[in-house]
Amino acid sequence: DDAAFLDSITLRFTITDSSHYHIVHCLDDTEAGLQFFTDGMLLVKDGKVIELGPAENIRAQLSADSLIIDHGEHLICPGLIDCHVHFPQLDVIASYGAQLLDWLETYTFPSEARYGDPEIAQADANFFIDELLRNGTTTALVFASVHPTSVDAIFTAAQQRNMRLAAGKVLMDRNCPANLQDTPASAYHDSRELIEKWHHQDRLLYAITPRFAVTSSDAQLAAAGQLAEEFPDTLIHTHLSENLDEVAWITELFPHARSYLDVYAQHGLLRERSVFAHCIHLHEEDYQEFAQHGGGMAFCPSSNLFLGSGLFDLKKAHAYGVNVGLGTDVGGGTSFSLLQTINAAYKVLQMQKQSLHSAEALYLATLGGAKTLGIDDKVGNFLSGKEADFIILDNTPTPLLARRLAQAHTHKDALFMHMILGDDRSISETYILGERVYKKGTVSS
Ligand code: GUN
Ligand code: ZN
Numbered sequence: 001d002d003a004a005f006l007d008s009i010t011l012r013f014t015i016t017d018s019s020h021y022h023i024v025h026c027l028d029d030t031e032a033g034l035q036f037f038t039d040g041m042l043l044v045k046d047g048k049v050i051e052l053g054p055a056e057n058i059r060a061q062l063s064a065d066s067l068i069i070d071h072g073e074h075l076i077c078p079g080l081i082d083c084h085v086h087f088p089q090l091d092v093i094a095s096y097g098a099q100l101l102d103w104l105e106t107y108t109f110p111s112e113a114r115y116g117d118p119e120i121a122q123a124d125a126n127f128f129i130d131e132l133l134r135n136g137t138t139t140a141l142v143f144a145s146v147h148p149t150s151v152d153a154i155f156t157a158a159q160q161r162n163m164r165l166a167a168g169k170v171l172m173d174r175n176c177p178a179n180l181q182d183t184p185a186s187a188y189h190d191s192r193e194l195i196e197k198w199h200h201q202d203r204l205l206y207a208i209t210p211r212f213a214v215t216s217s218d219a220q221l222a223a224a225g226q227l228a229e230e231f232p233d234t235l236i237h238t239h240l241s242e243n244l245d246e247v248a249w250i251t252e253l254f255p256h257a258r259s260y261l262d263v264y265a266q267h268g269l270l271r272e273r274s275v276f277a278h279c280i281h282l283h284e285e286d287y288q289e290f291a292q293h294g295g296g297m298a299f300c301p302s303s304n305l306f307l308g309s310g311l312f313d314l315k316k317a318h319a320y321g322v323n324v325g326l327g328t329d330v331g332g333g334t335s336f337s338l339l340q341t342i343n344a345a346y347k348v349l350q351m352q353k354q355s356l357h358s359a360e361a362l363y364l365a366t367l368g369g370a371k372t373l374g375i376d377d378k379v380g381n382f383l384s385g386k387e388a389d390f391i392i393l394d395n396t397p398t399p400l401l402a403r404r405l406a407q408a409h410t411h412k413d414a415l416f417m418h419m420i421l422g423d424d425r426s427i428s429e430t431y432i433l434g435e436r437v438y439k440k441g442t443v444s445s
Pocket of ligand 2: 084086239332
């Protein structure tokens with residue numbers, strides 16, 4: 001049926017002597033689950049993956065009017081997924097000299113106070129989304145600010161680019177500046193209105209977003225839990241056990257809770273599609289609770305190093321079968337690039353005598369992130385029927401990376417070099433639903 005291919009976009013790769021790889025994705029988190037095609041084609045129609053396979057197989061299905069895009073020796077990979085990032089912290093990146101609680105007071109709260117202004121919120125949301133795309137991030141779980149208008153802004157910007165993105169209004173009713181406080185009642189009603197307005201509009205998903213238990217009263221956490229029960233397919237997004245002073249404060253604020261995680265669990269906030277950023281200072285029982293209730297963890301290594309928070313224990317999360325994705329945590333994190341975030345993750349794990357091979361790193365940044373957000377039936381790899389979000393990794397983005405890639409003996413070595421040496425310069429193109437939304441060297445996407 002020729003007409004079926006009218007709108008197809010096909011990506012074709014040719015073998016040359018110097019190339020070791022062309023299309024890569026993960027089927028699971030094992031080394032064996034990393035699939036490479038050295039002369040592959042990705043057949044896309046109406047924004048969905050029809051098939052990935054050897055070029056000769058796909059070619060047989062093409063009609064004369066199929067559009068074939070040849071990316072030569074560059075590597076095509078699923079769009080990257082950022083499981084924890086703050087859009088109103090664009091101007092907080094690279095703020096000097098403080099750990100979490102001081103950093104929030106000194107830099108972060110003042111910056112977030114500006115997002116009640118819809119014009120600022122919209123302009124910055126557009127900048128933020130463009131920054132995601134130029135770093136190859138096609139899906140993110142985003143903290144907005146306490147202002148509903150900031151949620152409208154980020155969803156509007158994402159919807160204009162057809163992105164699959166989750167976000168929510170921050171809930172905080174204490175221990176923060178008065179101009180940033182909501183109440184249990186307004187948190188409930190504003191969130192509810194935003195869920196009804198945005199959840200499942202196009203590819204958008206709502207995340208119920210209590211900032212952290214320090215800044216939410218019991219009454220507010222209960223309101224968040226009520227929303228979570230009334231809208232069971234929303235995400236839940238918060239911070240957990242990032243910094244030791246924070247954990248000590250939680251013990252004072254909630255003397256009857258078994259642990260920090262327990263504060264959330266008691267309010268029904270630990271369930272499938274709950275995503276907790278950081279998860280550094282946890283108890284054994286906390287891992288068990290994650291395993292039982294299905295919450296996921298966002299590993300934010302760049303932020304955890306920058307704010308001096310501590311080292312995430314990936315091995316332990318794996319041992320308990322907890323879903324883990326990667327978070328840049330901009331502006332606590334110092335880069336929008338998930339490649340740079342993998343670089344930091346590798347070092348954090350080295351400090352604990354743990355390893356991170358390139359297959360697992362790619363998994364964390366793609367399919368693992370999708371699982372953590374509960375959208376692995378939609379994105380994360382190139383299985384037939386998934387949404388066609390993908391990126392082209394330049395294999396000569398810098399002289400040094402070009403030099404090292406030319407020396408790579410295996411696909412996995414090459415992928416590792418991309419991850420350790422790569423950054424935004426590595427992303428030559430970004431595609432959303434089969435449409436190019438970013439090309440390196442152009443000023444605006
Ligand atoms: N804990 C509560 N709020 C924040 C935040 O904005 N960033 C980080 N990294 N941790 C938090
Ligand atoms: Zn954060």
